[in-house]
Amino acid sequence: MIAFKDITLQDRDTITAYTLNSPRRNCDLSFSNLCSWRFLYDTQFAIVDNFLVFKFWAGEKLAYMMPVGTGDLEKVLKELIEDARHEQQPFCMLGACSCMRGELENLLPGQFDFTADRDYADYIYLHTDLAMLKGKKFQSKRNHINKFRNTYPDYEYAAITPDRIQECLELEAEWCKVNNCDKQEGTGNERRALIYALHHFEALGLSGGILRANGKIVAFTFGMPINNDTFGVHVEKADTTIDGAYAMINYEFANHIPEQYTYINREEDLGIEGLRKAKLSYQPEIILEKYMVCLHEQPIDMIKW
Structure with missing residues (x-):
């Protein structure tokens, strides 16, 4: 045994x-x-x-x-x-x-x-693809980012540190309220795991980023290395009323992940149609x-x- x-x-x-x-x-x-x-x-x-x-x-x-x-x-x-x-x-x-x-x-x-x-x-992407968004296949992503920059020229991206955890928890609570996540088993479980991770951020070895527009948090994300060449992005939440917030936090975080990681794993789609469409739109290098x-x-x- x-x-x-x-x-x-x-x-x-x-x-x-x-x-x-x-x-x-x-x-x-x-x-x-x-x-x-x-x-x-x-x-x-x-x-x-x-x-x-x-x-x-x-x-x-x-x-x-x-x-x-x-x-x-x-x-x-x-x-x-x-x-x-x-x-x-x-x-x-x-x-x-x-x-x-x-x-x-x-x-x-x-x-x-x-x-x-x-x-x-799992959806696995080339780090350089997500960080640079080069070529015709990423034109729509660049358009979202450019619109966000034009709308919020004073936006701020910053690393998640202990003093910024509360902001993330507040945005998550608002996101959950809008999406009725406590009434669904899957999103309810995700919420419990996410809150645990935020409360034990440093002990888990996580790193992440927070996006602000007009001084207010509009998105956050975090993850950690899976192995020596692949970084896992575990959570990404954004205010859906802010056009381009998801694209911008994705882009910024990819540019702050250390260059040693050739790949970024953005996890599964769980059969959710909208999530699958979004993950495919970033042109995965590998569908594992x-x-x-x-x-x-x-x-x-x-x-x-």
């Missing part, structure tokens, strides 16, 4: 020692996401034979993530399978990226079923497909999600 433990803020260095040095770019591995959403998934972790492993609950269903590390992956996978059996649950992993499918099939041929879900694919991977020949009623 694997000795899993709850994720806490104090586990940041332990977890990021594995994730930052991994080639994997999926948003699920951001420490902020892991910690801020633990209330919903009861996420736990362990170190097994130089692999970082995660275990969580999606509703009443147990799930794992693909182990992160180097060494005997087959051995660790078999230990996870045994852990699921001890829990009297089927063995399933969520968020397994496309590149892992071949690896799993080579290690344990014919033992896994793979199910892709487009709603949970992710799979649910379940051990073959388990009782069907046990793996129905």
Whole structure:
């Protein structure tokens, strides 16, 4: 039985020692996401034979993530399978990226079923695309930014610091009121995770930006590195009555993310039509497909999600 433990803020260095040095770019591995959403998934972790492993609950269903590390992956996978059996649950992993499918099939041929879900694919962009917006394909984005600059010539962009957290919370509360987010489970959960992240901003290792127009906050955003070449943007909120606020905060933050990060991961669209359209409009370099991977020949009623 694997000795899993709850994720806490104090586990940041332990977890990021594995994730930052991994080639994997999926948003699920951001420490902020892991910690801020633990209330919903009861996420736990362990170190097994130089692999970082995660275990969580999606509703009443147990799930794992693909182990992160180097060494005997087959051995660790078999230990996870045994852990699921001890829990009297089927063995399933969520968020397994496309590149892992071949690896799993080579290690344990014919033992896994793979199910892709487009709603949970990550949108990954070239950092230079979002920071420069060059070319015809970004003309409409430049138009929004230019309009914002012309309308609010004295606008201000500043880094999120402890003294600016309250402004972000106030804008989030107003956004939530306008969008009735407390009446919807998905946005209500997002709000809880967002507020936790803002209250523990520095401890989580987050960085972000705030946009003001006419002296008033109109947008904010934040995120953190996923690995050594990919920065994850986890939250972006703006006053929808301010034309160009979303485009401007996106552009400014991209220009303040350190140049070492070749890619920016702006996470999934969750099947929301407007969100998908917006994410596609920024011309992703990669749409990172992710799979649910379940051990073959388990009782069907046990793996129905």
